[in-house]
Amino acid sequence: MSIFEYNGSAVVAMVGKNCFAIASDRRLGVQLQTIATDFQRISKIHDHLFIGLSGLATDVQTLYQRLVFRHKLYQLREERDMKPETFASLVSAILYEKRFGPFLCQPVIAGLGDDNKPFICTMDSIGAKELAKDFVVSGTASESLYGACEAMYKPDMEAEELFETISQALLSSVDRDCLSGWGGHVYVVTPNEVKERILKGRMD
């Protein structure tokens, strides 16, 4: 079994009309055993920037702490929040620093940039960025997620419709993956507010 599949994870982000949504599953497992059903995979960097990390859970937590640390210092020095594109470049650089002993995570970054334009990207565990205009996925359920998103996505969805779409895509994909699931955690971010919702799916 690959080390990326040790804990199980599913993360997805989608672009809407002047908004974005980022969602993850909630299972934390040790191979076949489920040990938590409320694991936090998506974290806020600032009000308009979120990062979801899939992969080995310990690296998810450590990498998140390091990124928050770097962003807080940046905020203090530059007296402004980091733009999503800048943050993505930072994450890519931090991952590549560990090129020969990497963090075993795949980040999904989602944010609102200048003029509230939504930005999403994903990268592999050593920092190869992949920008997308529609959706990005990561985790053990990524193959199902690709299929579900491709089928359900349409451009310029409003916040509520985007929420429905990303929730359906997430739940149907994790149902096909034994290592991820136990509900979902969805953030829908518009320029004025962040709506956080918990989904109840098949609890297995």
Add this chain to the structure above:
Amino acid sequence: MGDSQYSFSLTTFSPSGKLVQIEHALTAVGSGQTSLGIKASNGVVIATEKKLPSILVDETSVQKIQHLTPNIGVVYSGMGPDFRVLVRKSRKQAEQYLRLYKEPIPVTQLVRETATVMQEFTQSGGVRPFGVSLLVAGYDDKGPQLYQVDPSGSYFSWKASAMGKNVSNAKTFLEKRYTEDMELDDAIHTAILTLKEGFEGEISSKNIEIGKIGADKVFRVLTPAEIDDYLAEVE
């Protein structure tokens, strides 16, 4: 002077609370050629005298105003070789920032990092402070900015400033002439007039250097021909 007993080692404070080496560094700056900068509403201009030691020196090979990034330029008063070292270090820091964040470095951040380098040379063993004060001119998302950095590592944002030999006359002149809503071309004219105030000899495009940056965010050193045009307008 009682202070002179404490002027041998940089890391020793004198009883009056001064670091004498820094005072001496400021003296070196004060005897350097005059340079000045003016922040206009839509850009920044920096200028300096370019007095060469002999008419045999090829003046086209000397450039006192340098780029740190495409949108930040710098000029100095004091020791030229020290300036070159600082320019090199600052350019490297700006490029490192760009490589990490894929975003051009904001002017304040570059000034702070350069000032930090200068401060390190006032608190390390076996080194001396830099014998230059810098005037950094840049244009970024926060608009036009002008900063002065001293050998001690302190930095200040200025609307208009001067350094070097003629500093007090130049500053008095700038205080009288500066207006908040000045535009870039007016600022260039004022810069030339300020340099003229204390100039020994005839001012020409061969013995001054002018750099400017406007809303296009591209820092440029003016060619001698352009300086001649401005000089003609000032006459």
